[in-house]
Amino acid sequence: MRLDLDGLKKDPPESIPAIERRQFLKMGLVVTGVFAGGTVLSLISNIQRVFASPEEFKEKYPYTPHYSMVIRQNRCIDCERCLEACRRTNHVPPYGYRTAILERTIPDAIGQKREFIPVLCMQCNNPPCVRACPTRASYKHRGNGIIMIDSKKCVGCKACMVACPYNARYFNEEKRAIDKCNFCFDTRLSKGERLTACAAACPTGARTFGDLSDPSSDVYRMVHQIERPVWVLRAEVGTRPNVFYMKA
Amino acid sequence: MKRIYVLYLFMAVVVLSLNPDTISASGEAFHGGDILYTRPLKAVLFSHRAHVEEIGLSCEACHDGIFEMSALSVQEKGDFTMESLYEGRYCGACHNGSMAFSSDSQCARCHIGVKGYKRLSQPGAVGEGHRGD
Numbered sequence: 001m002r003l004d005l006d007g008l009k010k011d012p013p014e015s016i017p018a019i020e021r022r023q024f025l026k027m028g029l030v031v032t033g034v035f036a037g038g039t040v041l042s043l044i045s046n047i048q049r050v051f052a053s054p055e056e057f058k059e060k061y062p063y064t065p066h067y068s069m070v071i072r073q074n075r076c077i078d079c080e081r082c083l084e085a086c087r088r089t090n091h092v093p094p095y096g097y098r099t100a101i102l103e104r105t106i107p108d109a110i111g112q113k114r115e116f117i118p119v120l121c122m123q124c125n126n127p128p129c130v131r132a133c134p135t136r137a138s139y140k141h142r143g144n145g146i147i148m149i150d151s152k153k154c155v156g157c158k159a160c161m162v163a164c165p166y167n168a169r170y171f172n173e174e175k176r177a178i179d180k181c182n183f184c185f186d187t188r189l190s191k192g193e194r195l196t197a198c199a200a201a202c203p204t205g206a207r208t209f210g211d212l213s214d215p216s217s218d219v220y221r222m223v224h225q226i227e228r229p230v231w232v233l234r235a236e237v238g239t240r241p242n243v244f245y246m247k248a
Numbered sequence: 249m250k251r252i253y254v255l256y257l258f259m260a261v262v263v264l265s266l267n268p269d270t271i272s273a274s275g276e277a278f279h280g281g282d283i284l285y286t287r288p289l290k291a292v293l294f295s296h297r298a299h300v301e302e303i304g305l306s307c308e309a310c311h312d313g314i315f316e317m318s319a320l321s322v323q324e325k326g327d328f329t330m331e332s333l334y335e336g337r338y339c340g341a342c343h344n345g346s347m348a349f350s351s352d353s354q355c356a357r358c359h360i361g362v363k364g365y366k367r368l369s370q371p372g373a374v375g376e377g378h379r380g381d
Binding site for chain 1: 289349354355356357361362363364
């Protein structure tokens with residue numbers, strides 16, 4: 001079959017091509033959200049759900065709880081209490097990291113010339129690391145959407161490290177496995193704590209953690225508004241992160 | 249021989265009298281130099297040069313009413329917090345939004361973070377033209 005290259009139509013970058021969308025819906029996937037510049041868009045298997053029609057878009061998050069973090073970037077002062085709390089809680093070795101603070105200096109800016117940007121695993125809805133893993137050691141939790149690692153299955157090939165656009169993974173020598181942020185699921189959330197160690201340790205409120213599927217949660221309120229811009233890092237790679245950024 | 253000793257003695261006296269606090273050309277300790285606060289958290293850089301030389305504040309504007317002369321002594325006080333600043337104490341006496349930018353804005357203008365602290369803690373880093381910008 002010959003392709004008519006000149007006749008091909010380009011889909012606007014902000015939208016998923018219509019054919020892809022139709023196919024996702026056919027497969028039983030939910031498309032949600034128009035907020036944060038269209039980045040609150042989850043393409044997640046939800047086979048059990050039955051749609052009345054392919055056009056039935058659900059304003060509903062695929063996980064319950066749908067864990068998320070909103071980072072109010074301008075509040076970060078790089079005190080690194082979050083980093084200390086993370087190391088302590090998750091036994092992160094000195095050579096590794098689960099979260100980090102990036103620094104950017106703009107000498108020509110008026111007034112403040114320095115900016116700190118906390119980063120961690122974005123717990124993507126479309127995770128390249130999970131696709132890259134040959135042993136299924138990296139997986140997206142069916143209940144809450146957290147990207148987790150089964151360290152027994154990990155063979156240390158580091159394919160996921162290469163695949164991750166956010167550099168969120170490191171090789172843990174002691175575990176002989178890749179390690180990464182899992183929103184403190186094993187160390188805190190599963191034990192009844194409501195916040196990650198970093199969010200609990202932050203003195204300025206730069207990190208807000210919560211359930212994006214709960215309309216009464218702070219993260220829901222921060223993401224589902226249009227007064228202040230909300231963005232995700234490297235939106236162009238199409239990973240649909242669950243860590244959002246704003247200045248407030 | 250004796251003359252040379254006298255000359256040395258004279259030179260020593262001259263060198264000692266050049267108190268770096270008053271006439272340092274490099275600005276190393278100009279009007280108190282840079283103050284690096286590390287408590288309650290790391291770190292805030294206060295530049296005397298920026299406040300005295302560039303803005304033109306007098307010593308009396310802050311000393312001894314708002315800050316004691318002795319550098320970093322304010323850190324020992326329990327109320328050296330952002331809440332105090334919002335209530336108009338310490339830096340908040342001027343950084344209230346009308347005299348100078350408000351204490352609850354532009355956080356990273358004063359806060360240099362652990363990264364900034366580590367950079368300045370390297371040997372010979374403080375006082376070599378770093379500003380609290």
